[in-house]
Amino acid sequence: MSASRNGTRPAPFADDDRATRPRTVCSDSARPTAGPTQASRRRTHTCGSKGEGEAVPHGHRAPQLLMATRHLYLARHGVADAFGELTDIGRRQAGLLGERLAGVPVDAVWHSPLPRAVASAHELARHLPNVPVTEAAELVDHVPYVPSAAETPPSWAGFFDGYDDTEAASGQRLAEALVARFAKAPDTTTEGTRPDTHEVLVTHAYPIAWLMRHALDAPPSRWLGLNSANTALTVIEYRTGLPPAIVMFNDMSHLPADLRWTGFPESVRP
Secondary structure (H helix, E strand, O other): OOOOEOOOEOOOOOOOOOOOOOOEEEEEEEEEOOOOOOOOEEEEEEEEEOOOOOEEEOOOOOOOOOOOEEEEEEEEOOOEOOOOOEOHHHHHHHHHHHHHHOOOOOOEEEEOOOHHHHHHHHHHHOOOOOOOEEEOHHHOOOOOOOOOHHHOOHHHOOOOOOOOHHHHHHHHHHHHHHHHHHOOOOOOOOOOOOOEEEEEEEEOHHHHHHHHHHHHOOOHHHHOOOOOOEOOEEEEEEEOOOOOEEEEEEEOOOOOHHHOOOOOOHHHOO
16 A cells, blocks of 8 residues: 555555534414404414424425535545656546546545645646646645554554654644544535535545544544545535535546556455
8 A cells, every 4th residue: 555654654554513403393383363253264384493483384485404515525646656756557547537527516626745646636637627726734644543552453563663642643633634624514604605515635545544434433443444546536425414424435437447456455456
């Protein structure tokens, strides 16, 4: 796996508060109307969030809450060489991913500061005219959480040897910043913003694994083993008032067979 600590060290594999959806309380009530008898009645329909008493005429719909959605398209960079530079194979992979995303109304492409991610982002963006391509420091390759010995699977034994508290804390701060910036529904309170956003994040296996773990609300150590192939596509959706939804993970259908599964050890490839 080419993802590594500080971009150089190989590895064996590559909550924010959620708003509570308002409960809706609806009831029919009979209200007397003017007329000779009490038998003549007009029905009204009361519908609103719990605690509200606003009456809405029967047959009319109450205003709906805006369900804003943030679509994140996560991709690991293309194949890189031993110096962290994108190879010709990596460029082909990134270009094919760009072709796949060309039909998506992408608002922005964000990328890690490392060269292999920068080059991958610009290569795929050739298929996304007028879409801004911007660096995001939170997407840099990093270890998001250093597990305890009891949490560490046998296949990872020894990998975290030498990580001191300072290095572990730095990685955890980056992971928290990554979630705080990207793992949330779009802000619809800002003037001019759209309810739905589509953003591509070109990053590394570990940040993708961390966002997957967060979306699953899994224990911190569960990021271990959630590997991604080079330019494989993972899609997570964030909606107002709902938990994240994983649409797909590690999907390589845009790649021909000879370009799939790079980034995985030969021993675990299908």
